Structures are given as C-alpha cells and as structure tokens.
Amino acid sequence: MKERKLLFQNPVTLLFLGAAPALAASADVRAALGMSIAVMAVLLCSALVLGLVRRLLPKEALLPAAVIVVAGFASMAQLLLEALLPTAFQMLGIYVAVLAVDLMVFGAAEDAADFGMSKGLLSALEDGFCFAVFVLALSALRELFGTASFAGAPVEFLKPFRMGLLSSAPGGLILFSLLLALFNKFFPAREEAGRNTSAAVAFPVEEKEEEA
C-alpha cells in the first residue's frame, strides 16, 4: 500500500499538490529537509486536531475549520523553524507560510475531518512521506549537479560537471518537470483512487451500494 502510494499515487507527481513548497525548497538539501519536517508536522497536527473536533462540528463547518487549523499550524511551523533551524528558515523565506494554502495539506486535513483521526493521520503520514522523498530527491539532484555540493558541503569530483542552470529557478522547473515525466512514465496513475489518498480530493470515489 505504501509503495503504491509513494509511486503510483504520490500527490506531488500525480496532482502537483505541494508543488510550490517542493520547488521552493529544492535548491538545497538542508532547505528540503526543513520543509519536509514542516510539512509533516503541519500534516500530522492538522489531522490530529481535526480528527478530534470532527464530531463536535456540523458537516458544513469542517472546511472552514480545516482552513483555521491548517493556517494556525503553518504559522506555528514557521515560528518554530525560525527559532530551531534558522539556516533552513533563511533559505525557505515565505514558503513555509504558503503551506497554509497548500492543497496537499488540506487534502489530508479533510480526510481526518471526513473519515476520522486514524485515517487522517495515516493519510497525513503517507502524504508527508511522499512529499519528503520527492523533494529530497529533487533537491539532491539540483544541488549536486547545480552547485556541486550536498547540504552545503562541496563535492569536488562533481565540479567539472556543474550545470549552473540547475541552481536557478528555470533549471529547477525543468528538473521538476523531468522528474514528474519520469515518475508518470514508469509509475502511471491507476484508474481507481483510494479513499485514503489525496487523489480522492480531486477524484472522489462514489461509494457503491452493495448489491442485495
């Protein structure tokens, strides 16, 4: 199931969810790590809180509740990152705050609101893991071949093969697109979308009535 989610239903590669923070954090592995931690924390905390309050709120209030909770945790994540990981915070700038409007985070939050805390936490864990793997892979490639370094430490033998374009924004977009293309070529999306995946946000599966 996890392998299937990571490869075939990865929210970043399938639906471009979380693309903005992924791209923003992909210039340096340290920034990618910081963003991954922030994303995971926001996902888990949002799922936890929404799972707890879902029964106390009417159905119509769940979406605004998700907005409030996600925005709150995104702000807290930004403050904590600034205090505890200042280097990563410098690199990420405003992109941690952008998590407040990120659909990948909303997707997991809504899962918690709709289906309960355990399923919400599972969805959050899966999405966070998928995001982290993708953005760490992207940042590693960009940093190794763009600036011949890894997490800020120079990698001497790669210096002759440096491609300056990769460390710039256009280069990042190009590499992002190439990775997406590779992912979708070798791990194409399956037709059905599981209930616990973020794909359900875009392609909700109608519950089929059991035949008598």
Add this chain to the structure above:
Amino acid sequence: MKNNLTRTILALVLLLAVMAGATLGVNAITAPIVEANRKALLGDSVVLFDRADPAAAQLTVTADTVQSVLRDDGKQAYTLHLSTFEGYTKDKPIELTLVVDFEGRIVSLSVDSSGETRELSEDFLPGFTGQDSTLAGVQLVAGVTFSSTAIKNAVNDGFNTLIDNGLFAAAEKSAEQLLRELLPTVYPALVSGSGAIQGEEVEGSGSLKSGYQASTGDGYAWFVNDGSADYLGIWTLAEGAKLYDTEGNSVDNAALLEEVESWSLACRKALLGDAVALFDRNDASVESELEIHGETVQSIYKNDTDQVYTLHLSTNQGYTKDTPIELTLVVDYEGKIVSVSVDRSGETKELDEGFLPSFAGQDSTLAGVELVAGVTFSSTAIKNAVNDGFDALITNGLVAGAQKSEEQLLQELVPIAYPGIVNKAGAIQGEELAGSGSATAGYAAMNGSGCLWFVDSGEKLLAVYTHVGGVTLYNSLGEVVTESADPALIEEIRTLSIEAIGERDTEAPKAVLRLLPEGAEPVALEIPGLTSCVVNAWTVESEEGSLYAFHMRPYGYANEVMDLYLVLDESGAIVGQRTKELILHSEYFSDYTLDEAAYKEGLIGLTADSYTGEQTLITGATMSSDAMESAVHAAFEAFWLLTENRG
C-alpha cells in the same frame, strides 16, 4: 436551523481562539530564541541601518547600493553590505562586504556573490585594504573595467554614507587625484567610457612630473607642478596646449604652457622616431600630396628604418555610433600587415581574442580575416577601416595591391549581388547549404527570399536564386552573365535552389488581400534580376488601373526578420501598407520615439523620387529604421525593374 448556524459559528470562533492562542504561545516561546540567535550572529554589532527595516535606522542613507551598516565596538569597525547592478552583467547584482575602521581606513573588502562573467585580478580587492575614502591607490582593472568600476563606485557610496553621517571625516584627496578626476572632462579621448585611462605612462621633465600619452601619439596629459601649485597640462595635435588647476579652471601661464607644448612635441618626436609624416589630418604643418578618400585615414607615417607604414584610422561604423573606433595599422613595404591594434573604442561588446591577431601577415585582400559572429558591426567596421587604409597606400603607389582570388572577389560581391541575404553590416544572414553538381557551396537566406551558390562550371560564378527574380549569375568582376550562360546551368541552379528552400508560395496572404480592392484576385509576379529583400510580389487589375503588391522581409533589430507589405499603383506611388511589428522586442527598450499611426500614414503617396529615407526614420531605433528604409527601397526597385522589363 438557526440553532445549528449559531452552534457552527460559535464552534468556529472557539476553534479560531484556540488556534490563535496556541500560535501566540508558540511565538512567546520562540521569540527569545530568535532574538538570541540574532544577537549571536551580530556579536557586539549594533545595526545602524538595515534596508529591510528602515524604521529602526539610525543613519540617513541615500545611496541605493548600501543595504546595511553595522557598528562593532569590539572590533572598532563598521561593516557595510553593498549591492550594485552596475557591473558588466546588469541583471544580477554584485554583493560586497566592506569593513572600515573608525578612522576611515578600509580593513577588508570581499565579494559575497556576483553574476559577473569575467574574473577580477587577484590584486584588485586586496588593493582596497588600507585605503581611505579617496581610494587613491585603487586602479581599475583592464579587461574588467565595468566590474571594477562598479565595485569602486559601491565602495565610494559606502564611504560617503559614513562621512555624510559624521562617523568620520573625509580624507583629503591629493592634488594628483583631483587632477586625475578632471581627465574625463578636459581630455575625454584619453579616457574610456568606464573611466579607465587609455594611454601609456610617460616620463615628464622639469615642471612636468609625469603624464600619459594617447595611443595615437597625438595627445598628452601631464601632472604639472611649478613649485607653487599643481596643474593638469593637456596637449593635443589639433588644439595645442592647455592648463587646468585642481578645480578644473583654465589657467593662463605662458611659461608652463610653453613647457607642456615643447615637451609633448619632443615625446611625440621620440615616439615617431624615424617616421616621416606623409599625411596627417590633424597636423596642419604636414604638407601632403597624397590622395586620401573618405574620412577613415587620419595619418600615414613612413619609417625607413623599420620599413613600415603606420596608419592611424578612425571609423564611426561600429555598433556604438557615438564613439569612434580608433585603430593603428602597421603595414610593411611589401604590403603585408605587421599589426592592427585598437587604441580607443566605445563598443559594448568585446571582440574575440583571435580577431585582431588574424590580420597579421595578411595582404590587401584580407582573405584570412573572418568577421566575428555576435560582433559583426564592430568587426566589419574594423575590417573596412583596414581596407580604407590599404586603399590609401595602394592608390598612392606606396604598396602594391595584392591580387584577390576569384573566390574572394565573389565572396565580396555578395552584398551587391544579393542584398536580400545580408544585413546592414554586409554579413550574410543565412543557413549554409551543401553544394551539389556545379554548385560548390551555398546559403539559404534567413528571410526566405531565396539562396545563393558559389558555382564552378569551368568559370567561377556567383549564382543568386530568388523566388521572384529567378536565377541571376555574376562573374568575379561583378558583371551579370545570365543571358550568356548555359541554360542547363541555370536550370541546375533553379532545381537545386527549389530542392533546398522549397517552391514559391504564389497565394497572396490575408495581409496583402486586405490592402487590395475587395474580390481582387492577385496574380503572382516574376521580376527577373530581383535580388533584394522582396520575398513575394503580385499584381491585380482594379478600376483605377494595375496595382502591385510586394512583401518585404528586411533584417531589423538583432538581425531578426521584419515583415512589411506595400501596394504601389501604376505610377509607382505607395497606396497601401501593412507592417506586423515596426520595432522588434519593443518590450525590452523604450529609447525610441514613434507615433506609429502617423509613421504608417506618412508612407502613403511616396514615390521613388519623393522618398528620401527621412520618412522611415525612427529616432532611437536605428536598426528598425534601416530595415524599413531598405524594404521601401526594395519595393521601389522591384517596381522599376518590372516597368523596365515591360519596356
């Protein structure tokens, strides 16, 4: 229902309050940590100015280059972060850290990041250490003058900020420094656009302590001191001696002026050595009987000892039309180039390193000199200037002209034989084609007008094929030999050309149909001998008589192709026009003035006789103007050929 709504709102407000409270709680915990981090980073530093937080500024900062100013009482120094866009690469800034001690001396200067494409010399940045606000000891670096000037100016801004805020007093500039700063104003020909002196240092004599000699040897700048005051003495061949004080005021001191003039003449004589002036445009004392055409050749000196002629050339045909390119050409008595050097230039693009050396050893044919892609205007201007120099030597029998090969003559014929394939500088704008049969090599014009071939069918010829004009053949003397050529050869060229660039599309596009009467059915025209930028032509019969429509594709800004459609009536007057884009890439520059509607309206009614070129001039957009001019001329030429052919 109402209860439900109330419950919902209350629940959301409660949730909001809880989340806000939690956020405030996290902020209360993290704020001291963030402050502690910041203090650890700054150390003993106090932020006097930070562009990101202008409200807390303790200094008045007017220079845009200054980003922040910190004071470190422990190290007794100010740290400034500077950022400038004035380097060679204008889109990425040069970021610097400047540390100045409390007495106004530079402790260190480092570049944090930069987009500059050329490396500064190793000595440049360390050269700032120990300097005061005059930066007297800092020399700009040749070859990277834009970067080094940008850095020097940024450091100046940093110093001015500290001085203007009373943090220390400005150091006094030495007299020499003040005089040196006068040079761009009083002797601009000696100083490049970026402020570097373009001359050699020379020894002074008497009151003249030291000086610079212009590369051409026809001007000198001297630092003069007669025991009482310091002056700047300037001598030029054209204007004689002048003297200035440290404030730039003209000084009338006969003795010093005489000294400046006599020593300058002596230095010039030593420089010229055994050289004898055969012609000197700027020296009225030289009586010359040489026949010199044009304005390029400034002087010709003969040196029997070294057996060479030294010519000084000046041309305004480069990319930057305001500042001339000044060259020194040395040719030996056998007519071979010894050297070509650029003494002064305002060109914004650097020539390829191999270009000037490629002239050495060449004779007057300049067969081995290739124009440099990307700097065709500059390299063409230099090549043409050298040609003018040779022309002067050959015309006056000083050297014998070398025989150009047929291939070279045909190559040089291209701009005249097929103007539709070259830009204003005469460089071919086309894709190379592989030869076949009688055609040894060729080019397909970028604007789609046709192609040209170098032909060897026993006789070497230049063949031009255009969709409208058909095949035209030229010999190496530039004579049209189509009529006397073998029809099989003409057919071969036509077939080869169509294979290379495709058949002509005879259907008139909508842009043309809109200019013609409704329901008109244009008929494609053939105009033998047409080799301009006209890519297609049609005629249509109307109530007012015959109309002729032409589609021109001249080369505009950055050698990109422009599209212009003109319709002429029976008398050859323009009755309709359509242009896709008058100024290419207009989103990138706006230094031109153009009332587009009036401009286009002004074309109507023009004939070949009334058209002077002024009607298509666009101020500030020379390349677009030139393209429009060539397109309009091409249309008139096509009309003339048509009527000539019809008799």
